[in-house]
Amino acid sequence: MDTSICSIDGMEGILRYRGIEVEQLEQMPYDAVSYLLIYGKIPAPQELEAYSRKLREERYINREILNVLKVCNYGTEALDSLRTAVCCSAHMDEEKDDSSMEANMNKSIRLVAKFPTLVAAVHRYKTGKFLIAPDEKLSHGANFLYMLRGTVPSAIEAEAIEKDFILSAEHELNPSTFSLRITASTMADIYSAVITGLCTLKGPLHGGARKGVMDMLDEVASHENAEQYVLDKFSRKEKVMGFGHRVYKTCDPRAKLFKDIAKKLADDHGDTQWYDLAERLEQVMYREFMQNKGRPIYPNVDFYSAVVYKYLEIPPELATSVFAAGRVSGWVSHYFEQYSHNRVIRPRANYI
Structure with a gap:
């Protein structure tokens, strides 16, 4: 199916909306990105003002x-x-x-x-x-x-x-x-x-995965528990929520950006509990996949976005x-x- 809206390079970890990499779009207001998606172009100032209104x-x-x-x-x-x-x-x-x-x-x-x-x-x-x-x-x-x-x-x-x-x-x-x-x-x-x-x-294999990650963070609760949690999941051959993607063979570019946002919120709130926990889960997952499967695994968009939601006080059922x-x-x-x-x-x- 042909589309001019979005393109993904799963091997290089590149995501573009209308030909523009998401790292650039992240610096814009949502209204401007929404306009770009719907109308197919970056809005001029007067166009953005009218659309936002x-x-x-x-x-x-x-x-x-x-x-x-x-x-x-x-x-x-x-x-x-x-x-x-x-x-x-x-x-x-x-x-x-x-x-x-x-x-x-x-x-x-x-x-x-x-x-x-x-x-x-x-x-x-x-x-x-x-x-x-x-x-x-x-x-x-x-x-x-x-x-x-x-x-x-x-x-x-x-x-x-x-x-x-x-x-x-x-x-x-x-x-x-x-x-x-x-x-x-x-x-x-x-x-x-x-x-x-x-x-x-x-x-739960699509948008509901974000709620699954939030539930997992609540279950693990502390970065000290992260390693044992992952090892127990491995021993039972169970999935750890928020890792891997059907399209990306490297790190999901959105996950990198969400990780940066989560760090800013953790520092701003003076509470790094959820960020530290997520980072430890990421480290252990990477290590275990390399040791057991000979390849790395990376967080997907749901992983650090769930951390962001924790800091923004968004409950799991709303994710x-x-x-x-x-x-x-x-x-x-x-x-x-x-x-x-x-x-x-x-x-x-x-x-x-």
Whole structure:
């Protein structure tokens, strides 16, 4: 499948959005990267200002959707509630029956803008707290943490969540994006396609892996326990969450960037517990793979992003939904690309 949105060099560990390496994009605001993915170019200052203004205006969600969220089953993973909220948003979108390019672009902006608000609302309802309205003065990431936690984040925390959204935004034909493109190829609407992506993202072998790493960090608890934890996993031939990747044969470039972010947060908070634990797990895993399998293994995107979430006070059950809040820009980009030269995706099976 041809695409101009993203490219991955798995041998060299290079990830590019629209031909630009992710290390460069990490220095931009999320709004600019979102614009790049959707429109295919770096925005000029006036274009970015107009796009950011639209996103900030569309952050709000109506009372009917909030009422639906109130009755969701909060004993389940938060992504279930987010999926329900997106379904309801489709019903209430004033352009739901308009499939023109202009209407679809408006719907894509609403989705990007509202995902953080919906995720924060799910968490606030689940924990019995009052909802916090969006603050249009704050950036995309900072506003999310504000709605989630009830306090304006520090500059380093705001930078961390912006970078998290950027590094989560796009990754070529990963399972959720591919499933979304299959839905789009049937000429289904943009909400249906995004809901498909959400359903696929939930799996523990995809977006749900981030929650798995967070649970593992809680289980190990201290860097002193890391070596024995890995050795026990090896003896039972069990997987250690957050390591290895189907595409990258070297270190995932996003993992390197997330490690840097995690270190900044650890130093800023004056608490290196989670960073030290993760680094020790990384060291032991590398050593054991070299000794037992004759090859190294590296952390993937979920490993140090889970450490970042620990420092940002994002609970494990919310991890996949926060991932989705960043990924939605990539999803809608692929929706538009599929529509632009569509042919229904219908692979054949090999009968045995």
